[in-house]
Amino acid sequence: MSTVHKKRFGLLGKNISYSFSRGYFAEKFKEGNYDGCSYENFDLAEITSFPEIISNGKEEIKGINVTIPYKEAVIFYLDKLSKKAAKIGAVNTIKITKKGKLKGYNTDYYGFKKSLQPMLKPQHKKALILGTGGASKGVAFALGELGIDYTFVSRNNKDNTIDYSQLNEDVFKHYHIIINCTPVGTSPDIDACPDIPYEYFTSEHIAYDLIYNPAETKFLQQAKEKGAQIKNGLRMLELQAEKSWEIWNK
Structure with a gap:
């Protein structure tokens, strides 16, 4: 045996x-x-x-x-x-x-890139990345590979970073992809959301949340109400998991 x-x-x-x-x-x-x-x-x-x-x-x-x-x-x-x-x-x-x-x-960058690609339209040239932790680094790398300019939004003053207080209608007119890489809004704290001006989302925007529980965070709900395309992090997780499995077994 x-x-x-x-x-x-x-x-x-x-x-x-x-x-x-x-x-x-x-x-x-x-x-x-x-x-x-x-x-x-x-x-x-x-x-x-x-x-x-x-x-x-x-x-x-x-x-x-x-x-x-x-x-x-x-x-x-x-x-x-x-x-x-x-x-x-x-x-x-x-x-x-x-x-x-x-x-x-x-493999985060791979999962994010593959899940974002089908949503992209000609106006999606610039992105705001909410948060500067480890997850945001993979997202930034993927955006770079897709030829999309990005700026980090954070309370920590670093290079290529703006503060949440600087987000206004003009910024939203230039940045049509908004990605939440913070844990704000994760279950059980489902009533929380990043402190951004949701009234400036339009049908030209993509709102992407790396959170997958709940499936539709308050961040996504508010962007959706303004007509934005929305996506949670579940497909990204599935893709990165399969890529991990491939790496472990090659």
């Missing part, structure tokens, strides 16, 4: 009981008859506990996804990065090689 070798995969993050990934991969393993494969949450209060997870599961752990708030902090613990992850400066996928080395990739 042949032995089924156990292969463990998982999600690294903080307060991730709500996570999409575990359910998605559990269903994938079941439907595809991937014997011996499991997917679990590595829910850490501090990133400093990450090496312990790896050392405890070194023989079985083959791949890890990374979510908020560790997409940038985890890089310190990796042995190498893919070229694109190095350019982006954030990691959401880790492959454990046969030699036990940890290599970081970014």
Whole structure:
């Protein structure tokens, strides 16, 4: 009788009981008859506990996804990065090689790019990215590949960044893609939304929210009321998950 070798995969993050990934991969393993494969949450209060997870599961752990708030902090613990992850400066996928080395990739940018492309029209030349965390870096990289200019919106003064207080009708006339890369509006805090002037959305705009729970955030609802095309982060997550699976198994 042949032995089924156990292969463990998982999600690294903080307060991730709500996570999409575990359910998605559990269903994938079941439907595809991937014997011996499991997917679990590595829910850490501090990133400093990450090496312990790896050392405890070194023989079985083959791949890890990374979510908020560790997409940038985890890089310190990796042995190498893919070229694109190095350019982006954030990691959401880790492959454990046969030699036990940890290599970081970014599949967020791929999922975002592929899910945004079908929505694009000639006026979609410039984008506002709400937030400057790890997720926003993958989004910015994807926009760059699509030839779309972008500006970050943040309360932190950095290069290529404007403050929320600077958003007005004139800005909305020039920027026709607005992407929420912050966690504001995630369940259970569904009445919250980024502090932007929603009255300036039009049918020329795309409102994209990386949040997928709830399916229609207050950010999306208010943009939709003004006629904007809307998209939540579910398709992006599905695409990045499949790309992660491809990386782990190649």
